[in-house]
Amino acid sequence: MCARKPRAPRPTPPGPPSLKGRGEIEPSCTDSKPGAPEAGATRPTLPGAEGEYEPSCADSESGAQEASQPDSPFPLGRGAGGVGSSRRPPVPHLVTGQAVDPAKRELAYRLRREMTPAEQVLWSHLRASKLNGLHFRRQQIVHGFVADFYCHAAGVVVEVDGGVHDTQVEYDAARDQAFAMLGLLVLRFRNENVTESITTVLDRIAAACAERIAAATGSPAG
Secondary structure, three states: OOOOOOOOOOOOOOOOOOOOOOOOOOOOHHHHOOOOOOOOOOOOOOOOOOOOOOOOHHHHHHHHHHHOOOOOOOOOOEEOOEEOOOOOOOOOOOOOOOOOOHHHHHHHHHHHHOOOHHHHHHHHHHHHHOOOOOOOEEEEEEOOEEEEEEEOOOOEEEEEEOHHHHHOHHHHHHHHHHHHHOOOEEEEEEHHHHHHOHHHHHHHHHHHHHHHHHHHHOOOOO
């Protein structure tokens, strides 16, 4: 009587196909950052702004979730002269009580002492709540970044750009996006806008602040 041959094991059924194409890699957090430099590349920096904070992966995910909220009065997007945000102002405790590196605090003090002529012109119109009673701070540290001018009540950052910003467009865009993730609106003006058309600049700032405060309080913008 012949011995029965053992059965060959059944082949394992193939698993579900991979969602990734051939040769593709899943994007990392760095890949998803707007304006993120490639590995080994030197990232442009703002004058005197070495070591500014870069949003972490968790920050990026948080900002993406907020931007998807349908009931937000401030859709994330680029408007006339600025980048919008997804959170209603004011942002609670955004700058009060934040941990600030001593070196960054000294940097902010130095930038106040060394304001550009255009920054001095704009500050002369913003200081002491001269613009419609809005309180602005100059060279305000916001989560590691030094904003030229900052109005907490409206959640508005105002940046005055010189020629150096022409060489760091991607970095400025990433920086603006980091502010937007914090619920802030960024308004950018060129030096010549401020020195030659200050009334137009002030009207733009006042209108943006009034719109955001009105949306936050539910009252019509005046």
